[in-house]
Each structure stands twice: as C-alpha cells, then as structure tokens.
Amino acid sequence: MLKVFKNKLEQGCKTSAYPKVPINLYHRFRGLPVIDSNCSSDVVRQCAVICPQEAIDVSARTIDLGRCTFCGQCETVANGAFVKFSQNFELGAANRSDLITGGSLPALADHAKQHFKKLFGRSLQLRQVSAAGCNSCEADTNVLNTPFFDLSRFGIDFVASPRHADGIHVTGPISRNMRQALLDTYEAVPAPKVVIASGCCSISGGPFYGSDEVVGDLNSLLPVDLYIPGCPPHPLTTLHALLQYFK
Template sequence: MIKSILARIKQGHRTTKYPEEPMTVPERFRGYPEFFKTACPPDCRACAEVCPVGAIECGKEFSIDLGKCLFCPDCVDSCAHGAIVHSRDHRLAVNRREDLLVRGGEERRLAKALDAKMLSLFGRSLKFRSVVAGGCNACEADTNVLSTVGWDIGRFGLQFVASPRHADGLWVTGPVTENMREALLLTYEAIPAPKIVVACGACAINGGPFIGSPAAHDGVGDLLPVDLYIPGCPPHPLTILDGLLRLLDKIE
C-alpha cells in the first residue's frame, strides 16, 4: 500500500484540467470543416465525387453533412484549390440532426443545455446505459477512455451503468443493425422516464460506412428521439466530453 501511495505521489495529477483550461488536440486531428468558397471553381465536384458516404453537396451552395462525415482526408486531398480543410476545432456536438448540416457562411451551431426541468434532475448526476448496436468498437473505445483517470468524467457526475433500470439515458453506438434493433428498443423502454438519448459517432447518427445497408437502420434517429448528436468516426474523447458538458450547462 505504501509503495502504491508513493507511486501516485510521484506520478502527480494525471486528470486533464479541461474545461477549466483548454486542451490541445493532436496535429493530425480533423475537426470542424472550414470552407473557402471563392477558391472553388463553380463546376468542380472533385470533393463530392470522392466522398465515400455522400456527405458533400456541391452546386448553388456547398455543404457537408457532419452526421454522415467520416472525417477522412479524401475531400481535402482531392481539392486542388484548397477550398476545404478540417480545422482542429473539437466542438462538434449538436442537439438537432439538421444542425449537423454545415454550409459555408452560416452561423456556427453547437449543443445547448437541457431545459430547466431536465437540468434539475440530471445536472448533478447523469447515468447512461450503453448499447453497442452493431458498431466496430471504435466509438466504444473512445467513450470508455473517458472513465479513466486521465479524463475522470465521474467528477462531472457522469457515469455508465450496467443496468438500464439504474440509467437516466441511453448511449447508442453503431448503425443499429436489424439484429440489435429489438434489444435497443427494449433497453430504452427499461430506462425510467424522463430519459435522454445520445447518438455517438457517424454510425449511430446516419449509418456511417454502413449507410444504405439492408442489414442496418442507418442510425437511431428514425427509431428513438435523440437529444445529443456527437459526430465523428470515431469522435475524439474531447468532442464527446464537450458535447456532454454543453448538454449539462457546464460549459459555454
């Protein structure tokens, strides 16, 4: 025991100080997209044609659907004019599906806090039951890391629990395969009301790379009401934490 205590003292404080202090993301991080429309010829569709999930629309207006986007570099690499880049801005979570449609020149939309009644219930303690609805385990891995000492989401009252009976909300990852549809709906029903739903990752939002598959439902949106969408493939832990803190009105 003494050796363990001495080792912890030597290690020092390992938990990130975010949100009190900003956190630096890796240089290779791909975050919120930036457009430079004046650099793009009107007849160029290179980025839209190369997108593997059809997240980009060209024409009279240019847009990217972050709900579909896999945050791969294909669109950036294909653009010879430098008209699109991924910034290092990790703030991506929103409350409404339509807010994930990003158009150049539009006002930035970020997740907003729950209403006063829901905040009074969940503002200090919010527990999730996770359902992996056919995911590849990438979103699950980046969610699980939030419970480690480096992130310690328990300090915000956030926790993942084993039983839906003990949960306040449903955490969904994966494209919701047909084989997992019933399990997902039964888990949602078992969570006491009022409750919230979080769609974590491109698969849970719109099917991700499995979009259009007859074996999946292209995400949870058509099956359950979603309160928070966290895009990414997978979302960075900082993106996930930022969205949750905005939902609980712990960050502006």
C-alpha cells in the same frame, strides 16, 4: 503504504484540467471543417465525387457531419481549396439539421433542453448500447473512464442496467438483430430519459449507409436529444457535448 505515497508524489495528478484549461489536439486530428464557400464549383464537385459518404452538397456547399467519416479525402482536392479540417473537437449538436454545416455549428449550450440541465445537471447515468458497432466508438467512450478524463468527477457515469440509467448512449449502425434489443433497453429506462446518438453510424448509418441490414438512422426509431458526430468521436468531442448539454 509509504511506497504508495512515494509513487503518488512522483507521478503527480494525471487528470486533465479540461474544461478549465483548453486542450490542443495533435495536428493530424480532423475536427470541424473549415469551408470556403467561394471556392470554384469544379473543385466542390470533385470533392463531392471523391466523398465515400455522399456527405457533400455541391449546390449548398455544405458537409453533413452526420454522414462524414472524417476520412480527409476532400481535403486532398486542390490542396484543400474547398475544405480543410481544423483541430476543433466541439462537434455536438442538439438537432440533426445542425450537422449539415457550411463550416460552423450553433453553440450547443444555447440549444440544450434546459429541463435536462435541471433534471440531470448534478448526476447523469447512461446505459451504453453498442448496436452492431465496430468497437471504435465504444473504445473511445470507454477512455472517458480513465484517470486522464475521469468522467465521474462531473457526475456522469455509465451504468450496467438501463433501470438505473437516465438515458441511453447509442453507437453502431443498429443492425436488424440489434433493433429489438435497443428498443427494449430504451423501454427499460425510466422516464424522463434522454437518447444520445454517438458516431456517424448511429446518426446516419456511416459506411453502412443505404444497407438493408441496418437501420442506420437512430432518430427513425427513437427521439434523439443529442448528436455526437465522428468516426469515432474523439473522447473530448463526447465530453464536451455531455458537459455543454447537461451541465
């Protein structure tokens, strides 16, 4: 027992102080894009051509974060004259249209459904559904249960049964084989319930966009309440979205 106390004193507290204390991510992290709307049309077109996700609208000069995999290819054109990625990880959105951005996102807390805060503000239980994901989104979601993030301290937990859940947290492009399983899981969650689309695959299909083998757009199956873009979303992106929307 004395060794346990000694070890605890030596290691100290490993849990992050976020959100009370800001976190600066590594400089290579790609977060909210900074877009120059006055950039040359030729440069914007080059960015659109090189984008593997067709996420850039040349005429509107916007990027669809629901499709974007944050690969950074557009940032290499003309030394980032049109777009550069910041370290801002606050990417959650309440509406799909909000993810089509010219470089800014509306404050998520202002667009959250207030009755969800009243219902789940003190305790939110989620059932994770991996609908044919590559396991990147799932892995970065699991990280939230580690001592550093300690998701449970906010009253948020992932549970084993949908019957014990307040909603579902969906990752993956939703393959044909997973479609019915996803719908059955949603039906098993007691009302009122929430639906969270996490990662570009569940939002738009991601790299599988346009394939006949996937549904791709979760909102075409279920009413999505919260979108968390990324490929995969950084754990802090997910944590920020959950706290702003529900707390």
